[in-house]
Amino acid sequence: MIALLGASGAVGGHVLAGLxxxxxxxxxxxxxxxxDIRDDRSLAAFIDGARLVINCAGPSHDTAARVARAAVRVGADYVDAGGDSDDAMVDAGDRTxxxxxxxxxxxxxxxxRWLAGGFDEVRSLTAYSGVLDRFTWAGAEDFLSGTTEPGAAWREGRRRSGALSREHDVLLPYFERPVVALPFLDRENEATARQLSLVDGQWYSVVENGHLLRALDRASGLPRERxxxxxxxxxxxxxxxxxxxxxxxxxxDGVRDRAPFTRTVAVRADSVAALTAAVTVAAAVAVLSGEVxxxxxxxxxxxxASVVENIAGSGLTVSDASIAELAPAEEGVL
Structure with a gap:
């Protein structure tokens, strides 16, 4: 049996349907x-007898560690749609x-990591992630709680602060309008750079030049709730x-068959909740199958890699071309 927390939420509803x-x-x-996640007895009673506990309740930075510890105590494996902070890491014992x-x-x-399987050697990575969607309150909290270093990038095999700056009017494939690209380097990016032995890497969060961008720029000067x-x-x-x-x-970008080689993957979904849930469900199936x-x-x-294959229906496209080559031509340019 799977115990699913947050089943009535935006992500949880999609996860429930997928399971x-x-x-x-x-x-x-x-x-x-x-x-009540914050009540030990209530939480323990709910997850009692579960083989796997899935947490989609937010904000994840506030719930992940508590629910994970409770799952391990009852001998269950655990999958969290969020919970990326170091504080969330628990002693899992023999559980996953x-x-x-x-x-x-x-x-x-x-x-x-999946895309790198088509290379003999990977030298650099460029990534863009963008969302045009509504936030739940918990989702907005998690969005603000992400620990990143703005402007940092991976250069010559190590983290370098201030390597990049904000870029305006960027044309990207699959995005309806020009976007503002905000460079950042978080713990996942750095882990990816080390796993792939990258020389260079740059990651961008992209938003349109609209209300969300202005709210992000003002957020650091406001009280948390505001x-x-x-x-x-x-x-x-x-x-x-x-x-x-x-x-x-x-x-x-890298090398295949002793020649320079570039490959780009794009994943598109109708909402961030749907895409998050597709990954959570695929991860849960992998855990239940003993693949993790x-x-x-x-x-x-x-x-x-089976997780990528299980979400292939979520608008996944692979091209042997660069992002720049796939981007729409700027109006007036031949």
């Missing part, structure tokens, strides 16, 4: 159904505990009257 579509037995829990099993972080760390509310309201204004989407673009080793790990660093 049931695979014929898996699921016990659902949420605040509405009377499960996966954090950050979502779109980003999660799939954003797995895709480069900043979260501003992020949530701004995202809703940007997506109003438009179709939401979540897009990951990752380009690798025991211990506490971040999903992007240890999930097998």
């Amino acid at each position: 049931r579509a695979r014929g898996l037995d699921v016990r659902t829990g949420s605040r509405q159904s009377g499960v 505990v996966l954090f950050a099993a979502g779109a980003s972080p999660g799939l954003s760390g797995l895709l480069p 900043a979260v509310a501003a992020i949530r309201d701004a995202a809703a204004l940007d997506v109003a009257g438009r179709s939401p989407h979540a897009i990951l673009l990752i380009q690798l 080793p025991p211990g506490a790990n971040r999903a992007g660093e240890v999930l097998p």
